Amino acid sequence: MNLSDLQKYIKIIDTPLDVNLEIPHLAYIEAKKKNPKILMFTNPVEGEKKFDMPVVMNIFANDEVVREIFGKDLEEIALEIENLIKMKPPKTLSEKLKAFGKLFAIKNTIPKSVTSGDCQYHIYEGEAAKLSRLPILKTWELDGGKFITMGQVYTKSLDGSIRNVGMYRLQVYDDKRLGLHWQIHKDSAHLFWEYKKAGLKMPVAVAIGGDPLWTWCATAPMPPGIFEVMLYGFIRGKNPRLVKCVSNDLEVPADADIVIEGWCDPEEMEIEGMFGDHTGYYTLKKPFPVMHVDTITTKKDPVYYATVVGKPPLEDKYMGYATERIFLPLLKTTxxxxxxxxxxxxxxxxxxxxxxxxxxxxxxxxxxxxxxxxxxxxxxxxxxxxxxxxxxxxxxxxxxxxxxxxxxxxxxxxxxxxxxxxxxxxxxxxxxxxxxxxxxTSESDSKKIELLSDEELSEKLKELDESIEEIKQYMTHTKNPICVIKYNKTKKAKEVFERIKILKNHLRIVVFINTPETFNPYMLMWRVTNNIDALRDVWIEDIIGIDGTNKDKNIDDFDREWPPDVDTTKEIIEKLKNLGLIEGISEEELKKYQII
Ligand SMILES: Cc1cc2nc3c(=O)[nH]c(=O)nc-3n(C[C@H](O)[C@H](O)[C@H](O)COP(=O)(O)O)c2cc1C
Known part of the structure; x- marks a missing residue:
C-alpha cells in the first residue's frame, strides 16, 4: 500500500501555503468535517522559501480510508487475533489444517531484512543532512517551534534483543538536533534508561511515510518487548521489509519516504515544548532527550507526512478507533x-x-x-x-x-x-x-428529583450565588439529571457547591465550568474529563458535585502551571477564508468546534 492507492480520497491543494500555521490550520478544519479528505499540499513554502516535496496530512482521514489502509474490516483483524490467542492443540485433520493457516499468519510477522530500500535513493550525510530540507510544520501559535508529528521512532535495547517503534513528536531545535518527546511510561523511555545506566549513546532512527500502516503500528500500544512491526506483518499478511540505516544498525521500513538517522546522549536533555497537544491543551515546557542527526535519506520523490493534534475531533479519532477495535482481544487477556x-x-x-x-x-x-x-x-x-x-x-x-x-x-x-x-x-x-x-451495571435506586425549568432553576441558583452566570440541564428524563453551571470563577467551585446544596430536591449531578461549553455537550465532555482529578474534584453527597473548571494557582491552590487551550490563529483563518480554501463546513460547526 502506498499513497497512490488512496488517490480517490486525496484532495490536492496547489495554492502555496506556509509550513508555519497555514498548512496545519487547513488540515485542522478539514478533520472537523463530516467526511474529511486526505490533503496533499503540493506547494509548501516558508516565506520566500519553497520546499521540493509535498506535505500530506489527514492520511487516516475517515473510517473508509482507515478500512482501505488496513485492507480489511477492523473487526476481522480483531477476530483473527482472538482466534490466534485462543488457539487450542488441533485434534482432527481439518483442525490441523486450520491451525496451520493460523501459524502461517504468525510466520508473516517476522521482519525481513533487505539489502536496499527505496528510502535510501538520496543519501545526505554530514553538513548536507539538514532538517531544513524538510517541510516540517509549526502547528500552533504558542508551539515552541516546528515539530515532526508523524515520525516512527525506531530504537533498540542496549543488548539488541528488543526492538521498538513508537510515534513520538520531535521538536526541531536547529538543522542537526531534535527533541525526543518519548514520555516517561513509553517503551523507548525504558530502553533509554538502559543506555543511561551504561553511560552509552543510544542510536535512533525516525522514519516518515511509506505504507501508512507503519505509522499506525508506531502508535499501537503493544506490550513492552514486542516489536510493533510484527503487527504490521500480521495485518498485511506478509513479512515487514526493513532495511539497515546508513549510519547505524537500526532497521527501518524499506519503503519509508524519509529516514532521519542519529543518536542521543542520555546525559543531554533540553527543554521541549510548548506544544498544542491532542488533549486540546498545550503541553508545557519540560526537558527531554536530544537526537543528533547524522544522516537523512529519502525516496526518489519523497512526500512529507504530518498530522495535526488539538481539540477533537481530529485524525487521531480514526487512528484511535482502529486501536480500540484491534486491541479488544488483547485487552481481554488481562x-x-x-x-x-x-x-x-x-x-x-x-x-x-x-x-x-x-x-x-x-x-x-x-x-x-x-x-x-x-x-x-x-x-x-x-x-x-x-x-x-x-x-x-x-x-x-x-x-x-x-x-x-x-x-x-x-x-x-x-x-x-x-x-x-x-x-x-x-x-x-x-x-x-x-x-x-x-x-x-445495576438499576439506580435514586428517587426522581423535582424538576424545574432551566429558567426557574437558574433564578433560584443565582439567588444563592451571584457568581453563577448560566445553567443548562441535560438528560432531565432520567433518574439522575445533570445540571451544568457556568460561574465567574473568583472562588473555588466547592464554595458555590456548598451554597446551592439546599436545592437538593431539584439537583442531582452538578458540573461546574468556567469556560464557554454550557450548551455544547461534545466540547463539554472534552473539557470536563480533561479538567478533573477525581480525588480533588468529585464530591459525593446528596448532590454529586464535579468541578470541571480550569484550575487556578491562587483560587484552587493548584501548584502546577495550568496550560492554555489550543486555539487557531484568527489571521490565519481569515487568510485561508480569503483564499477560498475553507469550504464544506458550516459556521455552526466552526463555532461548535471552537474554531471561530
Ligand atoms: C498523533 C499521535 C501523536 C503522539 N505523540 C506522542 C508523543 O509525542 N510522545 C509519546 O510518548 N507518545 C505519543 N503518542 C502515543 C504513542 O505513539 C503510543 O503511546 C505508542 O504506543 C507508544 O509506543 P511505545 O509503547 O512503543 O512506546 C502519540 C500518538 C498519536 C496518535
Whole structure:
C-alpha cells in the first residue's frame, strides 16, 4: 500500500501555503468535517522559501480510508487475533489444517531484512543532512517551534534483543538536533534508561511515510518487548521489509519516504515544548532527550507526512478507533470478562472509557477497573464507566448516557489513585492522579428529583450565588439529571457547591465550568474529563458535585502551571477564508468546534 492507492480520497491543494500555521490550520478544519479528505499540499513554502516535496496530512482521514489502509474490516483483524490467542492443540485433520493457516499468519510477522530500500535513493550525510530540507510544520501559535508529528521512532535495547517503534513528536531545535518527546511510561523511555545506566549513546532512527500502516503500528500500544512491526506483518499478511540505516544498525521500513538517522546522549536533555497537544491543551515546557542527526535519506520523490493534534475531533479519532477495535482481544487477556469497550475521542481516549460486562458477582466491575488501571497504557485511563450487557451500543452516546444515568448509584462510585498520562494537566501531582470508576451495571435506586425549568432553576441558583452566570440541564428524563453551571470563577467551585446544596430536591449531578461549553455537550465532555482529578474534584453527597473548571494557582491552590487551550490563529483563518480554501463546513460547526 502506498499513497497512490488512496488517490480517490486525496484532495490536492496547489495554492502555496506556509509550513508555519497555514498548512496545519487547513488540515485542522478539514478533520472537523463530516467526511474529511486526505490533503496533499503540493506547494509548501516558508516565506520566500519553497520546499521540493509535498506535505500530506489527514492520511487516516475517515473510517473508509482507515478500512482501505488496513485492507480489511477492523473487526476481522480483531477476530483473527482472538482466534490466534485462543488457539487450542488441533485434534482432527481439518483442525490441523486450520491451525496451520493460523501459524502461517504468525510466520508473516517476522521482519525481513533487505539489502536496499527505496528510502535510501538520496543519501545526505554530514553538513548536507539538514532538517531544513524538510517541510516540517509549526502547528500552533504558542508551539515552541516546528515539530515532526508523524515520525516512527525506531530504537533498540542496549543488548539488541528488543526492538521498538513508537510515534513520538520531535521538536526541531536547529538543522542537526531534535527533541525526543518519548514520555516517561513509553517503551523507548525504558530502553533509554538502559543506555543511561551504561553511560552509552543510544542510536535512533525516525522514519516518515511509506505504507501508512507503519505509522499506525508506531502508535499501537503493544506490550513492552514486542516489536510493533510484527503487527504490521500480521495485518498485511506478509513479512515487514526493513532495511539497515546508513549510519547505524537500526532497521527501518524499506519503503519509508524519509529516514532521519542519529543518536542521543542520555546525559543531554533540553527543554521541549510548548506544544498544542491532542488533549486540546498545550503541553508545557519540560526537558527531554536530544537526537543528533547524522544522516537523512529519502525516496526518489519523497512526500512529507504530518498530522495535526488539538481539540477533537481530529485524525487521531480514526487512528484511535482502529486501536480500540484491534486491541479488544488483547485487552481481554488481562480482563477476560470484558465484552466490549469504547474510548470516545472527545474524552481524548485516556480520559474516558466505557466498558460492557456481564457481572456475575459483587465487585466484578471493581475487579476489572483495577486490572485496567494496572496494565500497560490502559493504566492512564482516568474515568471508567461500566455498564451491563443489556446496555445499548457503547457508541450510541445519547442512549448510553441515558442508560448510565438510569443505572447510577452514588454508592457504586470508586475513587482511587494511580498513574496518569504524562500529558495530564489536571492531576494534583504530575504523573499520579485520581481515578474515577462508576459501576452502572445495576438499576439506580435514586428517587426522581423535582424538576424545574432551566429558567426557574437558574433564578433560584443565582439567588444563592451571584457568581453563577448560566445553567443548562441535560438528560432531565432520567433518574439522575445533570445540571451544568457556568460561574465567574473568583472562588473555588466547592464554595458555590456548598451554597446551592439546599436545592437538593431539584439537583442531582452538578458540573461546574468556567469556560464557554454550557450548551455544547461534545466540547463539554472534552473539557470536563480533561479538567478533573477525581480525588480533588468529585464530591459525593446528596448532590454529586464535579468541578470541571480550569484550575487556578491562587483560587484552587493548584501548584502546577495550568496550560492554555489550543486555539487557531484568527489571521490565519481569515487568510485561508480569503483564499477560498475553507469550504464544506458550516459556521455552526466552526463555532461548535471552537474554531471561530
Ligand atoms: C498523533 C499521535 C501523536 C503522539 N505523540 C506522542 C508523543 O509525542 N510522545 C509519546 O510518548 N507518545 C505519543 N503518542 C502515543 C504513542 O505513539 C503510543 O503511546 C505508542 O504506543 C507508544 O509506543 P511505545 O509503547 O512503543 O512506546 C502519540 C500518538 C498519536 C496518535
Amino acid at each position: 480482563s477476560p470478562d470484558l465484552i466490549d469497550y469504547a474510548m470516545p475521542e472527545n474524552g481524548v481516549f485516556h480520559n474516558l472509557i466505557l466498558c460492557k460486562i456481564a457481572p456475575r458477582y459483587p465487585g466484578h466491575s471493581l475487579q476489572i477497573m483495577h486490572s485496567l488501571w494496572g496494565v500497560g497504557q490502559m493504566s492512564f485511563v482516568k474515568h471508567a464507566i461500566f455498564v451491563n450487557e443489556d446496555a445499548p451500543k457503547l457508541r450510541d452516546y445519547e442512549k448510553i448516557t441515558e442508560y448510565i444515568l438510569n443505572h447510577f448509584n452514588p454508592r457504586n462510585i470508586l475513587i482511587s489513585k494511580g498513574i496518569v498520562d504524562e500529558l495530564d494537566h489536571s492531576s494534583i501531582e504530575e504523573l499520579v492522579g485520581g481515578k474515577l470508576g462508576i459501576d452502572a
